[in-house]
Amino acid sequence: MIEPTIYELSQPGRIGVTFPEADVPRTSLPREFIRSDIALPELSELDVIRHFTHLSKLNYSIDGGFYPLGSCTMKYNPKINEEVARLPSFAHTHPLQPIASVQGNLHLMYELQERLKEISGFHSISLTPAAGAQGELVGALIIKKYHQENQDPDRVKILIPDSAHGTNPATSSMSGFKVVPLPSDVRGNVDLEALKSECDETLAGLMLTNPNTLGLFDEHVETVIELVHEAGGLVYGDGANLNALLGVLRPGDVGFDVMHFNLHKTFSTPHGGGGPGSGPVGVSENLAEFLPGPIVKIFVEGDEETLPFFGFYTPKYSIGRMKAFYGHFAMHIRAFTYIAMHGPQGMREIAERAVLNANYLMTRVKEDYVLPYDRTCMHEFVVEGAWKEKPGIHALDVSKRLMDYGFHPPTNYFPLIVHEALMIEPTETESKQTLDKFVSAMKGIAIEAAEDPELLQKAPHSTPIRRCDEVKAARDLVLCCWIPED
Amino acid sequence: MMFTPHTPQEIEEMLKVIGVDKIEDLFENVPEKHRFPELDLPEPLTEMEAADELDYISSGNASTDEFISFLGAGAYNHYIPAAVDMLLRRGEFYTAYTPYQPEVSQGTLQAIFEFQTLMTELTGMDVSNASHYDGATAAAEAANLAYHFFRGKRKNILVSRAVHPQYRETIRTYMQGLENVVVLGDEDQADMSTGLQQLTGKIDNNTALVVVQYPDFFGRVIDYTNLIKIAHTQGALVCMIFNPTALGLIKPPGDYDADIAVGDGQPLGIPLSFGGPYLGIFTCKKKYVRKLAGRLVGETVDEEGQRAYVLTLTAREQHIRREKSTSNICTNQGLMALAATIYLSLLGKDGFQQVANLCYQKAHYAADQLSNIDGFELAFPETPFFHEFVLRTPKPVNEISDHLINHGIFPGYDLSEAYPEMNNHMLIAVTETLSREDIEFFAATLEEVAND
């Protein structure tokens, strides 16, 4: 065992933080509702600080090293974001305060809405969804409601490319759609013939990630969108890969009807070990009335001297509220700051450098790994983590061995259409030196795979723990700490 | 530019390796007429300018630092010990990715495991997941779970009108995707004093889930034993939405035999930040564990027999089940769950009970003081409450608010917004951060406005 749990560290009678005595006369407690006991640990402040400091040291993080994780956009999280999000005038505002007392918050949200519109080419934005998956749900529900309002209830089919992220079909099912997968062609584009055959009066829409999860820009994207529109369907864009398009292409310009943003990918808000994210949604003009509220708008125009007066509204045919309050406001602050620091040129440089880094890595990595789609990639690319001539090695082994070289593995086994997939996305914040080190590691592993396969199969060797028994974890389900009896 | 490290020299070298002349060549697949649009964005700010700009924007706010706030209604102003944020600011925690590779993520995984444990202890339930987005979406996922548990055969989700209005809206939004599901029980006519009997009367064998809140939206602590018994007789599941601080004092949902208990963990070390990010807590009985949406951390061993933590039962999740998964949820609220874990570790058994007790005592003192003012009375004087209560006012709330705000007070929530028949009712919350003087000042100021 590396680090005891808080329950194992607990000592009966130990006290951490205390509070003053009540300064009001005592009211007796409601006898019939009183809780008999509560098993929380008893630790000192130092116990807690040491415990969580120890835990932190067991973690890999962006601040510590490179994450070549495809589809996650693990770029550097600027520290100024953390400062401004903590400004007390932001952090200590209650969501139900009188609107006049939170004009600063609404001002920021309004500006973020406007800037995201400008970056994406969409007509309206809602900042409320809590994460990408929630943003997707919004997209699917909007498509559903749009067809309902148009008296087109038979449109129940959603087309999803076979390379899509698992949230896409999950979201469609949750929204009551029938999912029909679309194959990709040999160049990694949506298969146009397959698409044409599905364009009928039951078509609700297509969910398209572009660039797709292979990191490839669809060579017929405009045709794809046209075909769906002609058949009466809508096109939803999964904005997970927007990092390749900032200042390069606005999805709204090319015909997408609705798209979600991932502020925690493209706009540098931190991943936090699994959240919180933030998934705003943008729509074209014909879908603006379906967005989830509340959305910020100007109620009284300003002038050179005074700011406008902002307030919230909910669109007329809104699909409804996605969660309580207004979305992940503290993430809005960070994303706004990030955009403000980059400006128009900065946006384009992000995409350019991200794509430059990816193509550089791809050119070098493909010397030793099979690249199934050998054409210019966008911000990420996929290689196979296995070789016909080295049969005992799987992508999993390559990944685990990378940890011994000090790198977090790339995304594994996704997209499903590539055998033993390793999806690699360097992002624009990594230097050539880091990329070259990564290439050396990959080359080293390719050699080890031939000369000493067991080294990979038993990797990692140098991490705090070794490979885990995941079968045991699922079969002998233990989801809570053991707590000693008093 | 800002955070990209490339020198012109390096860019040239890289382009040569790739085999193109310039970066633009890498974007040939992008349709030419839309390529490289001019973005109408303000010119970039340096870090120093950005700090100024955000300062300026935030100055358009007044916060709970300057005002004495009696606002609750789903977000509560509690004291957050300094150690919480110090630990959250460690880059190893907040810049870490989702712990899919356990060998390099034991910090995150063990912290979530501890979080899961704390949540089951708090609620008296068997299992907790690694969190949902917030209390409202956790309630929606409870409805989702119930729907799938009955394989879509039971179509009714019964919701009490005394559940937070925004939670009820969220449940409806989520249920619209499922065929023929009806959310009912909270119609406008539902009377708040007999409401529970009416609700209980509606439970039948088409009910998948009954949703109640504890304490309810009006702050009332209600014994749901009878309702739960009847629901179970009809084969329906029950979800209790709880306030975590309250559970430091009052009996937990597990004691009532609830099937699912959800809530928002914002009171546990998470700042108000204008409504988000917060923390959805989802706990349930063991028998529903495989229907649970969201991440789960389980304990196991590694190859050398060392104790280790991993994400488990992942086959339920969207990346494997795809269209057959019951929910699409991908992220949890990782950093917020960590905040709650640290907060509860710092306060511990004693500290947490102390906070709960302080909230209770101060709220009851406030209720006493305010209801003694002429023209003001408690709306539900017979029902026990924890730290929130409803005050009936002599004039509509929006007519007395301005006066209070001018005196540096954020009054309680105006209930007429969500309950049209309650247009002179205010929902007042009192936490450990308010002093006796604050409460007396509020009472004195209210008295002034009543006498206009």
Next chain:
Amino acid sequence: MNTPKALKYAKTDEWIKVEGDQAVIGITDYAQDQLSDVVFIEFMIEEGDQVSKGDPLATLESVKAASDVNFPASGTVTAIHEDLVDEPEVINSDPYEAGWMIKITLEDPSELEDLMDSESYEAYNAEREG
């Protein structure tokens, strides 16, 4: 890969053993190998249910995948191997005997003609692997 000659096989990797109008159903050695360690089985039907060919029988979960098992023929469910819920690993170790899942009374034996014999199933597997 084990492919007992006495059984019939579906393209979706279920086997069926027929004795008169009674049948026993489970998943094949190929299927359990693809799935790897099964950690959970959830039956989708109850004893006495009338089922049609293609209806969902159970869901299997392993650490890295989830898979649906479907009825290769129509009939009435006479027995469910509930013990598998506590010992799902038996499906991996003994998919054809101790790992049996369901017993049914066949409704329409002619449906069996659409299924493969062991040779065809082995050939089908070879095709998939290659």
